[in-house]
Amino acid sequence: MSLAAIQSRIDAACAAADRSPAEVTLIAVSKVQPADRVEAVLAAGHRIFGENRVQEAQGKWPAWQEAFSGVELHLLGPLQSNKVRPAVELFHAIHSVDRPKLARRIADIGQEVGRVPDLFLQVNTGEEPQKAGVPPSEIDGFVRDVRAMDLPVAGLMCIPPADEDPAPHFDLLAELAARNGLPGLSMGMSADFETAIARGATHIRVGSAIFGPRDTDH
Ligand SMILES: *Cc1c(COP(=O)(O)O)cnc(C)c1O
Numbered sequence: 001m002s003l004a005a006i007q008s009r010i011d012a013a014c015a016a017a018d019r020s021p022a023e024v025t026l027i028a029v030s031k032v033q034p035a036d037r038v039e040a041v042l043a044a045g046h047r048i049f050g051e052n053r054v055q056e057a058q059g060k061w062p063a064w065q066e067a068f069s070g071v072e073l074h075l076l077g078p079l080q081s082n083k084v085r086p087a088v089e090l091f092h093a094i095h096s097v098d099r100p101k102l103a104r105r106i107a108d109i110g111q112e113v114g115r116v117p118d119l120f121l122q123v124n125t126g127e128e129p130q131k132a133g134v135p136p137s138e139i140d141g142f143v144r145d146v147r148a149m150d151l152p153v154a155g156l157m158c159i160p161p162a163d164e165d166p167a168p169h170f171d172l173l174a175e176l177a178a179r180n181g182l183p184g185l186s187m188g189m190s191a192d193f194e195t196a197i198a199r200g201a202t203h204i205r206v207g208s209a210i211f212g213p214r215d216t217d218h
Pocket of ligand 1: 077
């Protein structure tokens, strides 16, 4: 467990970019990690975690939320409409909002439940066919649609193509967010969070660099 090492790399990246570390939220991505590794990070005092799958998170987090107060969960992976209710109940934020129908469902369930998670709209900055997210050309309209549903749009999220320099993708996301008046930028993972911080990230999603490699990836 190298939470402290990651935190000092975040501090250094912030100093280099003339930013305050308070502007950067570290989401520790705990998907498919063994329980003892997650518990070590909880015991070290970290409280903000990311998961990719609603069902996996439902299975393991309620017990940890009992044992450790103040846990905040972020959903990072694709969300199906039939999982919106448990997602709204469990997660503090959803980073993968990528279609109006899903936003509509979140708004409806939010009404019933009486609270709505912070929402990040996912942008497919590399326009990769297999990847979720709206294309950059459609984000302005999508932001408008979601705001018209009275939903809280916290910001934008991207996962750059694995084989490309992420910096231009982070810059594009920052530009799209700025022109829509959105403060949140969910970008940067284990391999590139320092670049993301230099480019304005407010939420970095770091898994393997904190917990070690995952046995099975998804
Ligand atoms: C798994 C995952 C991460 C963390 O990836 P690492 O490379 O382990 O840091 C971040 N964001 C999303 C959307 C993920 O699926």
